[in-house]
Amino acid sequence: MADFSGDLLRTRDSLQRRLTALLHRHGYQPLDTPLLEPTELFLRKSGGELASQLFSFSDPVGRAVSLRPEFTAPAIRHYLEHSQEIELPVRWCYGGPVFRFDGSAQEEDLNSRSQFTQLGAELLGSSSILADVELMTLATSALAESGVSGWTLRLADLDVLNSLLEPVGLSERARAFVVQNVPRLSEGESAIAQLMEESRRLHVAGRHSEDDYLSQAVQGLDDDEARSVLLGVLRSNPLDQLGQRRPEEVVERLLRKIRFPDAEDGLRLALQVASELAQVKGDSRAAIAAASDTLRRAGADTSAVGRLEQVLDLLPEGLVASGAIMLDFGLVRGLAYYNGIVFEVSHPGWHAPLGGGGRYDGLARDLGGDATLPALGFAYNLDALAELAPAAASHDGDGARSVLVVASGDGAQSAVLKVAQEYRDGGASAEIDVSGRSFPQALEYAARRGLKLVALVDSDGTVRTQEI
Amino acid sequence: MSDARTANGKPALRLLLPSDGDLHQPTLDFLRGCGLPVRRPNARRYTATVPAIPGVDVLFQRTADITAKVEEGSAELGITGLDRLLEYREDDRRAAILVESLGFGRCDLVLAVPDSWLDVTSLADLADLALEFRQQGKQLRIATKYPRLLSEFLYDRGINYFTLAPASGTLEAAPLAGYADLIADLTATGTTLKENRLKTLEDGTVLSSQACLLANTERLAESASTRELARGLTEMMEAHMRAEPYYRLSANVQGDSAEAVSGMVLARPDLAGLRGPTVARVYNVQEQDWFSVSLLVKKDKLLSAVDHLRDCGAVDVAASQLSYLFDSHSHAYEELFG
Numbered sequence: 026m027a028d029f030s031g032d033l034l035r036t037r038d039s040l041q042r043r044l045t046a047l048l049h050r051h052g053y054q055p056l057d058t059p060l061l062e063p064t065e066l067f068l069r070k071s072g073g074e075l076a077s078q079l080f081s082f083s084d085p086v087g088r089a090v091s092l093r094p095e096f097t098a099p100a101i102r103h104y105l106e107h108s109q110e111i112e113l114p115v116r117w118c119y120g121g122p123v124f125r126f127d128g129s130a131q132e133e134d135l136n137s138r139s140q141f142t143q144l145g146a147e148l149l150g151s152s153s154i155l156a157d158v159e160l161m162t163l164a165t166s167a168l169a170e171s172g173v174s175g176w177t178l179r180l181a182d183l184d185v186l187n188s189l190l191e192p193v194g195l196s197e198r199a200r201a202f203v204v205q206n207v208p209r210l211s212e213g214e215s216a217i218a219q220l221m222e223e224s225r226r227l228h229v230a231g232r233h234s235e236d237d238y239l240s241q242a243v244q245g246l247d248d249d250e251a252r253s254v255l256l257g258v259l260r261s262n263p264l265d266q267l268g269q270r271r272p273e274e275v276v277e278r279l280l281r282k283i284r285f286p287d288a289e290d291g292l293r294l295a296l297q298v299a300s301e302l303a304q305v306k307g308d309s310r311a312a313i314a315a316a317s318d319t320l321r322r323a324g325a326d327t328s329a330v331g332r333l334e335q336v337l338d339l340l341p342e343g344l345v346a347s348g349a350i351m352l353d354f355g356l357v358r359g360l361a362y363y364n365g366i367v368f369e370v371s372h373p374g375w376h377a378p379l380g381g382g383g384r385y386d387g388l389a390r391d392l393g394g395d396a397t398l399p400a401l402g403f404a405y406n407l408d409a410l411a412e413l414a415p416a417a418a419s420h421d422g423d424g425a426r427s428v429l430v431v432a433s434g435d436g437a438q439s440a441v442l443k444v445a446q447e448y449r450d451g452g453a454s455a456e457i458d459v460s461g462r463s464f465p466q467a468l469e470y471a472a473r474r475g476l477k478l479v480a481l482v483d484s485d486g487t488v489r490t491q492e493i
Numbered sequence: 494m495s496d497a498r499t500a501n502g503k504p505a506l507r508l509l510l511p512s513d514g515d516l517h518q519p520t521l522d523f524l525r526g527c528g529l530p531v532r533r534p535n536a537r538r539y540t541a542t543v544p545a546i547p548g549v550d551v552l553f554q555r556t557a558d559i560t561a562k563v564e565e566g567s568a569e570l571g572i573t574g575l576d577r578l579l580e581y582r583e584d585d586r587r588a589a590i591l592v593e594s595l596g597f598g599r600c601d602l603v604l605a606v607p608d609s610w611l612d613v614t615s616l617a618d619l620a621d622l623a624l625e626f627r628q629q630g631k632q633l634r635i636a637t638k639y640p641r642l643l644s645e646f647l648y649d650r651g652i653n654y655f656t657l658a659p660a661s662g663t664l665e666a667a668p669l670a671g672y673a674d675l676i677a678d679l680t681a682t683g684t685t686l687k688e689n690r691l692k693t694l695e696d697g698t699v700l701s702s703q704a705c706l707l708a709n710t711e712r713l714a715e716s717a718s719t720r721e722l723a724r725g726l727t728e729m730m731e732a733h734m735r736a737e738p739y740y741r742l743s744a745n746v747q748g749d750s751a752e753a754v755s756g757m758v759l760a761r762p763d764l765a766g767l768r769g770p771t772v773a774r775v776y777n778v779q780e781q782d783w784f785s786v787s788l789l790v791k792k793d794k795l796l797s798a799v800d801h802l803r804d805c806g807a808v809d810v811a812a813s814q815l816s817y818l819f820d821s822h823s824h825a826y827e828e829l830f831g
Binding site for chain 1: 608609610611612617618620621624626627628631632634644651654656668671673674675690691
């Protein structure tokens with residue numbers, strides 16, 4: 026965050042009040058969480074993806090802690106710690122500074138680019154389509170309330186991508202690899218060869234020749250027989266080192282590996298279909314039809330497209346038609362934990378997204394919850410909104426009169442304090458002259474500062490005023 | 494910190510050497526090989542000298558502390574393992590690598606999993622397992638003394654879901670003791686891992702390490718005389734290492750002229766020395782046409798080169814080990830100080 030002062034700070038404060046009020050009107054309750062959290066919380070959420078952006082250090086007793094890079098993981102942590110008392114669904118809104126190291130910034134901008142103010146909302150405990158529509162509507166209402174115009178909201182649904190990949194039958198890791206690389210695939214099929222190369226380096230689709238002796242041992246056996254043979258092999262080793270794994274888990278995974286080697290062909294096919302989908306973008310009706318078509322041709326279930334279409338139908342009229350919302354199946358928002366709808370708002374006047382959000386039903390489990398928890402949310406970069414918002418919108422409450430109160434001499438000090446307080450009680454903003462200015466000097470100063478009135482106070486309490 | 498001074502008042506160069514562990518004796522042996530034997534008046538003293546280069550003060554420090562000591566400026570130079578340097582270094586100007594591979598103290602930082610994980614043989618398996626753990630709400634716990642190197646290695650390969658278990662004592666026992674699922678540890682031969690029923694992973698080598706020479710370039714920049722001492726030490730080490738693979742061969746060959754002899758030898762350019770043979774007339778009483786041929790040859794080509802010289806009619810073939818091979822300048826030193 027750069028320094029904020031003057032009109033810009035007033036604009037941001039005002040935005041924060043108005044957007045928070047908007048969220049309150051929709052039933053969102055305030056939530057605040059600590060600036061410092063265990064580093065583990067954020068790493069569990071998104072793994073190494075975020076690790077290089079975290080401001081992490083050891084606290085004085087040696088625990089790894091980080092400045093929060095966002096509010097979603099802390100909000101879910103809060104829920105998991107108080108799940109007994111919290112009735113679902115629950116709606117929370119929040120606002121405050123977050124920290125993400127921006128290595129691309131110039132050295133002198135490193136700190137200013139690495140902190141910003143985030144304002145957002147989370148809705149936990151509902152998988153209803155109404156919840157999706159509410160979040161999308163709120164996200165666009167917040168933009169309307171801020172007075173920022175010229176934005177674009179790109180929308181996708183990761184369940185559509187997941188349905189498309191389903192028939193290919195990938196390992197979890199290969200699937201994650203494909204999803205992460207959707208933005209590159211949206212640039213066309215040329216990325217596929219490159220990604221295949223990378224997948225070899227990352228060992229996404231490894232070959233397993235080293236398992237040959239075990240493969241041979243179970244050749245020609247049905248799964249049950251193979252299981253018992255492999256368990257036998259395993260039990261011939263001491264089992265005291267399995268760690269958190271059970272013998273059956275080792276055998277199941279081994280069997281899967283032997284029977285379904287994660288062939289490169291499968292990965293290439295997945296990249297191809299994903300690339301086709303990732304290039305679908307633009308006008309929502311046409312894009313919906315194109316996505317359906319891609320799924321049908323791949324023999325995939327199309328119900329996720331149907332759900333997305335329903336969300337679009339339920340959004341306020343005009344939003345979709347105006348072109349401010351467009352579909353873009355090349356969007357994944359980088360964070361691996363999203364499922365369902367995902368969206369991002371951009372503006373030509375800002376170098377990064379203004380904000381975004383989506384559904385993340387699996388996050389609670391990733392953070393240590395027993396089960397998945399349907400949840401979704403969005404957040405905006407409030408600093409960016411303040412920069413882009415029209416200045417006129419920023420002076421609410423500032424229309425009150427501003428007065429400079431000046432003592433006519435040393436004897437008037439207590440009278441000055443009393444008169445200034447009377448102005449303030451009356452709703453004006455009163456500044457006391459502490460520089461011993463004469464009346465003409467005070468008039469000049471007030472004009473420079475844009476104050477509306479100068480009040481000269483005598484020791485007996487008489488006040489002479491002059492409008493500027 | 495006050496600068497150490499030599500007897501003649503010039504600032505001394507401080508060189509840190511490992512006082513313990515696997516690098517202690519090999520470092521002393523290496524320096525002796527370089528013609529820089531360390532004289533330690535008393536085995537309990539932590540200071541010593543290098544008589545070959547007056548003005549070099551040797552200080553013995555724990556291997557693990559050497560990077561930090563050089564970085565904070567307690568010494569200008571140090572010898573430690575590349576693994577320790579890369580793990581602990583915070584500022585690569587205050588702990589710059591002068592010579593990356595000194596050719597001893599080789600060991601690998603490797604990932605090792607329990608033998609009983611039959612299904613895990615490669616890094617791909619580990620990556621997949623990390624995701625599987627995550628879906629079950631578990632974390633893959635890795636015990637290591639190299640958190641920085643390991644995290645970078647795994648993140649770089651797209652493995653994001655793991656936690657580092659605090660490492661103490663013998664890492665190999667961590668899976669058995671139950672506080673980690675796998676380990677990342679140093680191994681030279683793999684024997685200890687095997688004895689603890691652990692196996693390494695294909696492509697699971699985090700770092701191939703060996704001893705390296707590091708320098709605090711900021712401190713060296715402050716004093717020309719200290720820098721000159723550092724250049725002397727570095728040159729001796731480099732020249733010794735450069736000489737190590739070579740033999741010097743000399744032989745007497747009969748021929749019509751120096752050109753004719755060199756022509757015969759150069760018929761096999763791969764066996765004719767670094768930049769071709771030196772051919773010089775041998776003066777003898779019989780006034781026969783003998784020439785002395787001398788050339789440098791790699792150790793693995795020694796016998797082929799001897800045979801080749803014999804084919805050229807050579808007699809009296811002598812081979813000797815090289816002590817030093819100086820280039821036109823010190824590459825390591827020039828890289829840092831120009």
